[in-house]
Amino acid sequence: MATRRRAREIVLQLLYEADLNPHRDRDSARTFIRSRMQGRKGLTEFADGLLQGTLARRSELDTRIAALATNWALSRMAVTDRNVLRLGAFEILHGGTPGRVAVNEAVVLARRYGDRNSPRFVNGVLDRLMRDHASANQA
Numbered sequence: 001m002a003t004r005r006r007a008r009e010i011v012l013q014l015l016y017e018a019d020l021n022p023h024r025d026r027d028s029a030r031t032f033i034r035s036r037m038q039g040r041k042g043l044t045e046f047a048d049g050l051l052q053g054t055l056a057r058r059s060e061l062d063t064r065i066a067a068l069a070t071n072w073a074l075s076r077m078a079v080t081d082r083n084v085l086r087l088g089a090f091e092i093l094h095g096g097t098p099g100r101v102a103v104n105e106a107v108v109l110a111r112r113y114g115d116r117n118s119p120r121f122v123n124g125v126l127d128r129l130m131r132d133h134a135s136a137n138q139a
Contacts, residue, residue, distance in 0.1 A: 003043070004043065004046060004105075005105060005108065006036075006037070006043075007033075007037060007043050007046050007047035007050070008047075008050065008087065008105055008109060009109065009112075009113075010032070010033055010036045010037070010047055011033075011047050011050045011051045011054070011087060012080075012083055012084060012087060012109055012113065014029055014032065014033070014051050015051070015054060015055075015083040015086060015087060016079055016080065016083050018055060019079055019082065019083055020079065026052070029048075029051060030044070030048055033047045033048055033051070049095075050087065050090065050091070050095065053090050053094055053095065054086050054087055054090040057090060057093075057094065058086060061085075061086045061089045061090055061093070062074055062086070064089055064093070064129060065082075065085050065086065065089055065125060065129070068125050068128045068129055068132075069085075069121075069125050078114060078115065078118070080110075080113045080114050080118070081110065081114050081118050081121060081122060084106050084109045084110050084113070084114065084118070084122050085106070085122060085125055085126065087106065087109070088102050088103060088105070088106030088122065088126045088129075089126065089129055091105070091106075092126065092129055092130050092133055093129075093133060099130035099133070099134065100130070102126070102130070103123060103126045103127055103130055106122050106123075106126055107119045107122055107123050107126075109122075110122040110123075
């Protein structure tokens with residue numbers, strides 16, 4: 001059964017690929033998403049929106065992440081961690097997903113696809129981003 005969590009996993013795969021080989025066109029990415037989402041239109045649109053939004057705002061997201069990941073250069077992070085952070089940051093800042101949900105989903109992805117330290121690292125960075133974003137919106 002396809003779910004939003006599964007959609008995030010598919011987007012993470014495509015972000016990982018784009019990080020290492022940025023030559024896949026949008027149509028083939030959408031076809032890949034549609035096949036993995038078993039043709040479910042709502043989930044396909046959700047995943048495509050996450051992918052395209054994250055890719056379009058990647059430099060902005062990278063700047064925000066780099067500022068919060070103290071003592072870590074983005075280029076030295078594991079590719080999986082870097083892309084989980086990008087996806088989570090996009091959801092917090094632009095995706096309309098509640099911050100706690102976005103952080104929790106990113107930690108689940110980090111636990112599943114990262115190393116043993118990934119969940120704690122991802123949680124720390126995205127929690128700071130979520131708090132900063134909430135503070136900026138209240139001001």
